Amino acid sequence: MFCIKNGFKNVNFSDYLNPEKIKIELDRYIIGQNETKEIISVAVYNHYKRLYLIKNKKILLEKSNIILIGPTGCGKTLMVKTLAKIVNVPIICVDATSFTEAGYVGDDVESIIQKLLHECNYNVELTEKSIIYIDEIDKISKKTDFFSGKDVSGEGVQQSMLKLIEGVILNVPPLIERKNLQQIFSVDTTNILFIVGGAFSGIESIINYRINQELNFIKKNFELLNIINYTNSDDLINFGIIPEFLGRLPILAKFKELNESEYVYILIKPRNSLIKQFCYLFIIEGVNIKFTFDAIKEIAKIAVKRKIGARGLKSILESVLLKAMFIFPSKINLKLILIYKDVIIFNKKPLFIYK
Structure with a gap:
């Protein structure tokens, strides 16, 4: 038996929710995507069970963050927001395209934690048990300039997110200065669940090429199928997601196009x-x-x-x-x-x- 203490209520989590119950709740709001719901339900349940085990010093388990792949409008953001409501924890949704490497004009990736802390009303314990959803992650894929051979896009942003996702202690100032809130907050990101998502437009051709090379199948045989279902880590790396970043997102959940x-x-x-x-x-x-x-x-x-x-x-x-x-x-x-x-x-x- 384990319990989530989230600032709103204490629940005996294994009685209150299990993967099957989480999926039933998701079914009330999300149409289709049954296999994806099962993957995410198990992942979220195991994540909060992991927090219980760490708290009680029973065993140390590594965090399993999630990457969502699917076309625009298939329900990725809605599913994440619904999950947060089901387990009753705060969530913030941010756009990866707004972030830049340190030293460039734009938001620093550490500002994500600042926004989450503000959302949690500066309750550090609650912040460290929350969910962060980073959308449009495919827009910061690594792209190489043909002439210089240098990265001209998002590899630097991916690199800057590595420690944040894996776990780091940050000293975070309040988002808005207030008279009675001048202190710096120390936030450990180790137990924050990170979920990233993107449409990965164009990855179909990468998947098709790999399948044709590996299995010697004719391309048109796969055009009738939902080819996103065949996505693997190699395809994401070829798309421009760096291996180190992908290694911190071990759970891959794929969304189908709606029929x-x-x-x-x-x-x-x-x-x-x-x-x-x-x-x-x-x-x-x-x-x-x-x-x-x-x-x-x-x-x-x-x-x-x-x-x-x-x-x-x-x-x-x-x-x-x-x-x-x-x-x-x-x-x-x-x-x-x-x-x-x-x-x-x-x-x-x-x-x-x-x-």
Whole structure:
């Protein structure tokens, strides 16, 4: 039995949560990605079990940070934020592209801890048990200038993150100067769970090349598959992630592109689904709006075709409903607006039904 003390409540963690329960909670908010949910659920559970073992001096286990790979809009950030809520620990999400090497204009990587400490209201113990999510990690991949042979991108930033992720004691000033808060805080990053994520756009060609070289398969045989599932550490190194950085992120979780049925589910099922949000915009003015199921399926097909992810669904709906949103506020006695299949396919005018 072990317990998380997080500043909000003390829980007997093994009774309160286990990997299976964590996944069940994730299923309530995240569509699909079942294998990825299992990997992350086990990783997070083991991380906090590790903290218990260290606290009770039973055994010393190395930390297992996580790297997430998947296309834009597949739910990486949402999954991490949901995990933090489930285990009830603070989290901050930062963008890797905002960081630079020491001595250059931009944020220093140590400012991450400063932001986390501020988020934890300067509770050092809580800070040292929190989660940090670094997004867009693929944007700081190592790239070499053809003429000089020198790194012209993010290897220096990756190098500067190594100690931070592995574990280092930092002297951190408060983010905002306050009269009663002038002291320097000593924060140990050893037990902070680091999760990094990125779309790694273009890595498919690296994976395809490796598979063809190793197994002598024809490339087109793999174009029908979700090739991201075949990603390994060699592919990430060839993409530009340095081996030392990758070595501190031993758990690799891969996200698949969402399919049509998953987009349909996202549109209609969640409590705060996009279609429900748009329906509310109309109903507050006394007008109902309905979507036929065929229309919803066509919206999902567009999302799959454009590969825009769940975030892109809103832009599709905005475009589809533009005419209706322009016209309906000026219509008297309007009762119902019906969005049918041809509205999506041929940009036809929605059906207006009056009282």
